[in-house]
Amino acid sequence: MKKILFFTCTLLLSLGLSGQQQTGTFTTNPQFFNATQQVTLTVSGVDTSLWGVTDIYLWAWYFDSNLAPAGDSPTNGTWTNSSESQKFTNNGNGTFSYTFTPSVLFADSDIGRIGVLAKAKDGTGDKKTQDHLIDVGTFQITVINPSQPNTIVNSGTLLLVQATSSSTANFKLFANGTQVASQNNTTNFSSNQLINQDTFFELEATSTSNGDVVTKSFNVILTPNPQILPVPAGMEDGINFDPGNPDTVTLVLYAPGKNFVHLIGNFLNNDWRLSNTYLLNKDNSQNRFWITLNNLGAGNQDLLFQYVVDATIRVADPYSTSILDEFNDVFIPSSTFPDLPAYPIGKTNHAVSWLQLDEIPYDWQVINFERPAQEDLVVYELLIRDFISQQSFDGVLTRLNYLKSLGVNAIE
Known part of the structure; x- marks a missing residue:
């Protein structure tokens, strides 16, 4: 032994x-x-x-x-x-x-x-x-402080914003769209900013030698304090539509051991910025976070969003039926998937949840299908983009007889 x-x-x-x-x-x-x-x-x-x-x-x-x-x-x-x-x-x-x-x-x-x-x-x-x-580029700026894209502070904090440039530049600092500081003909920028609200900063630097412009952005938010509220009755993990109001969606995320969760996306002028306006409620008894979005119909019918967990981890909803991917979507031709929304390049990274607010439910043509018993299953696992040159479900349909000839009765 x-x-x-x-x-x-x-x-x-x-x-x-x-x-x-x-x-x-x-x-x-x-x-x-x-x-x-x-x-x-x-x-x-x-x-x-x-x-x-x-x-x-x-x-x-x-x-x-x-x-x-x-x-x-x-x-x-x-x-x-x-x-x-x-x-x-x-x-x-x-x-x-x-x-x-x-x-x-x-x-x-x-x-x-x-x-x-x-x-x-x-x-x-x-x-x-x-x-x-x-x-890539000979003119670059480096934000030294804050060192992270998302920074959490208490209200009343005096935050030092520091940056350097690879050559002499003119700097402008914007807070929530308003210019709050500027320094010219320097390679070192510094400015103290009093933080009393969630603030989206943009630091713009213009090279004095060739006019190149580089902008860096970062969020500073007040310490999150999620409301402790139970998940509404009937809500399940993932995306919940209100059958009586198509412009309302409730999102529920199971996240044990986490302190707080924010929602970012293209909804209601959020523009992928971290803000306590979209801080999810917390249900301690169920280890779940949730939020209800209203009046979505007035905006883009393609709702794109992510959860930001503890201000560091960006994830799509694990129950999403469709996601956008920054690296793989560029290889999907419009013939395979027409009208695929563009990934929000430069605003976020990692997988993004996508749902269509005005999507028409699929009308199933076969309503009496009986699946094989579990002990009779012969499963063929395939990756569509590798299995068929068309890289589409329609392409797979043309090969069903081949799969059936192998004795396959289920596809994963």
Whole structure:
């Protein structure tokens, strides 16, 4: 028994060591660069022995000048077999470097941001670093304080806003759309702001040498104090429509162990900004948060939203029947899914819930369908975009006879 236990522990330990994500530190030389300029990317803090390898490889992707996802490096290779052309050089001092020109690497010059990670040649088992994003352009600004996109303070707090620019610039600071500070011909901006309400800040910097403009934004909200209220009777987890009022929706999120949840989206002039106006109520007895939105009919019939949990985690509603995805939606042709709403690029990230307020319920043509008994199921699992060239449900319909010939009676 002891030998078996020792072997099991050793096996689990070795599996854990050979398949764990690591946190690397990425730097570039030069620090700021254009799409057509050669740059050297260096990563440190990666222990290749944890992955059972000696070499690591670059996996890269990019965004266009509007920060919309634009694609991967054509020479990434595959996740299980990285291309040798993107192998880092081992510098022999615990760092690895890769030199490239963005416009050449991505075969495109319209580049506003690049994403990188380092990985083993076969990245299976999470043998990679975290994602790292790098803005492209010789003129950049860095917000030093606040350091997070969402900051929570008490009312009456004097907040120091600090930023630096890569070259001399004229700065303007806006709070909820009103200019509250400005400083010219400097690379260092600082301003004290008294916070008495939820505030959306925008810091705009204009290069004095070439007129380039860069804007950074961040939210500062007062300490959330959710109302403790029970979930209304009859409401279930997810999206609840009011049958007597199509302009009203109640959202319920199960989130045990969390302190507060906000709602952001394209509804009622929220514009994806964190605000206690849309702080969800809390039901302690059920570990649930909820909110009712009224008068939605006056706005966009495509309601897009996310929950922001504890001011840090952005998630779609887990019960959503449709979501938008910043990376995958660009590959869905209109012939497959017409009138797909645009992802709110630059306003948020991660999956976004999408529901149509004026959607007409589907009229089922077959109302007497009887599914096979569980013990008789023969399930075929498929990914539509890989299964059929049309990458659509209509395309799958053309292959039902083939699936039936295999003895399949259910599709997942």
